[in-house]
Amino acid sequence: MNEGSVIFKGSLNCLTIIMKEEEDYNSILKQIEEKIASSGRFFKGATLSVKYRGKKLSKEEERKLFELLRDKSGAKIKSLEEDTEEPVKVQPEQQPRPHTKIRMSNYYFKGLEEGITKFHRGTVRSGQLVSFDGNLVIIGDVNPGGEVCATGHVVVMGSLRGIVHAGANGNKEALVVALNLQLPSLE
The missing domain is CATH 3.30.750 (Transcription Regulator spoIIAA)
Known part of the structure; x- marks a missing residue:
């Protein structure tokens, strides 16, 4: 069977x-x-x-x-x-061509350009600095005391509890995105 x-x-x-x-x-x-x-x-x-x-x-x-x-x-x-309905077939011209830029309609991501991106796999620990001239994706957490710096956007695929600086070259349009943003307590 x-x-x-x-x-x-x-x-x-x-x-x-x-x-x-x-x-x-x-x-x-x-x-x-x-x-x-x-x-x-x-x-x-x-x-x-x-x-x-x-x-x-x-x-x-x-x-x-x-x-x-x-x-x-x-x-x-x-x-x-x-079920007698024929499955809907996508016509080839409806599929995006390779290397076609697809833009998200969300306001916050308007005009977002890919650019050069570095992927850092692992947790950024206290006292550790990860920096890059371009976009930076952290696949893991940024712990308190850990620091991330990029001239482009920063995406954290985990908890962000440390320091992140996006747009380090003065790019005021750069974004910081995290799955879980935890701000430090002010006590």
Whole structure:
């Protein structure tokens, strides 16, 4: 039995079950039952329309699948039907071309240029200085007493508890961004 023969995809009040066409029906039914059992109480109390695609099912197989979902999932199953909609295909001209700059519409990042960027992996500890002539991304924390200095933007992918100076060359547009900004207490 191929473990990847059944995929659940959910959207608002709808569950789509994607089944491999070449897989045996009883094997698929067993996989669906295992997925429901492993989902715990995820479906409990939900009201769902269920669609399936991939493997073609007879009316009897649909009935068995409906009963399995109704009896084992804890959800109220409104309907079960074959998904006849074609998946939406993205046209090549809609995809961004390589090296195309994509700008974020958020006001704070307006006009943000990539430029040269250095990635520093690890925690900046007390007494340590990390500096760079360009943008600087810290993949880790900046601890109290740690110092980060860059002529461009500074992004901290962790907690910022130390000192950060962005735009060290006078760039007043430079940003400091952190996942967790912790200001020192003034006591």
